[in-house]
Amino acid sequence: MTEFQLTRHPHRRFNPLTGEWVLVSPQRTERPWQGQVEESQLDEQPTYDPDCYLCPGNVRAGGVRNPPYTGTFVFDNDFAALRPDIPEGRMQEGALVVAESERGICRVVCFSPRHDLTVARMRVPEIRQVVDTWVEQYQELGAHPFINWVQIFENRGAQMGASNPHPHCQIWAEEQAPNESRKEAQSQSEYHSAQGSCLLCDYLEVELRSQERLVCENDGFVALVPFWAVWPFEIMVMSKRHVTGLDDFSDTERTNLAGILKQVTSRYDNLFQVSFPYTMGFHQRPTDGKPHPEWHLHAHFYPPLLRSASIRKFMVGYELLATPQRDITAETAAQRLRDLGESD
Ligand code: H2U
Ligand code: ZN
Secondary structure (H helix, E strand, O other): OOOOOOOOOOOOEEEOOOOOEEEEOHHHHOOOOOOOOOOOOOOOOOOOOOOOOOOOOOOOOOEEOOOOOOEEEEEEEEOOOOEEEOOOOEEEOOOOOOEEEEEEEEEEEOOOOOOOOHHHHOOOOHHHHHOOOOOOOOHHHHHHOOEEEEEEEEEEOHHHHOOOOEEEEEEEEEEOOOOHHHHHHHHHHHHHHHHEEEEEEEHHHHHHOOOOOEEOOOOOOOOOOOOEEEEEEEEEEEEEOOOOOOHHHHHHHHHHHHHHHHHHHHHHHHHHHHOOEEEEEOOOOOOOOOOOOOOOEEEEOOOOOOEOEEEOOOOOOOOHHHOOOHHHHHHHHHHHOOOOOOOO
């Protein structure tokens, strides 16, 4: 028997942030594919679309007209999943049938008045305006006494469920910590108590030493394919400094965050020469008024494309019923993303 090698033998990898495992099957990358092929999405959009509900001056589905905005633009989601004004209540039948009211606020943030732009195609000063808007929203929503978690996320591309190509993200702010944040909170808090240090600061040190999974970096941030990545070209963006929330960043760090987001998204677009679909979002300190030194701000990029613009990963079968699985290793994915150029 040869020795166990991560590059050749099926193995599972541990995600210390969630406490979950991913199955890695590096020998499986060459399997044939006769399944769904995605439409090519070389989407050239007009700068203004009269039918877009996010473009300046247009009327939204709810009947409200957007102002002629020139930078970022924030509005309350007309079809909000959470609402601030519902009666509080709880319903329980024994231990097994339990429901609780959940209050919240949902907003939409337009990144730019330009319908045709994406983060990859925006200039860093324009992305910096988006970062400033995120900070304001995190502070403003988090200041509500009943808001304890602010989830900022972007669905980019029709394949990831974005309803519109106009550059935008959503913010869902709510009473209770949602599932993913709960898992990450528990792991970071347990690690912090046991080790006396920050889980992600320590992880970043490991990655900076090995260099194997780094994609790109600047003075304030590192983008890497985490050792435990599930999505083929998954990336985690981490601040180099231990920062618990977006509101802790200095002026320079905000600009550096804008810069790394452009670097990551333009590498993505260059991978398969398409406007690369993804879901991205920030995980940061809960807004319950406590300091949470265990939390280290980071962003996850979860993109579905696998082998080309037309072949995507599905989370089905074994992954739905057992555990997520990947074929190309995190190291190979990082190398491919590292070898690509970025646009200006
Ligand atoms: P997504 O592209 O990630 O689906 O985000 C668009 C959001 O915009 C979506 O949550 C909202 C939808 O409810 N929306 C409005 O608030 N007003 C509209 O006129 C259409 C869509
Ligand atoms: Zn538009």
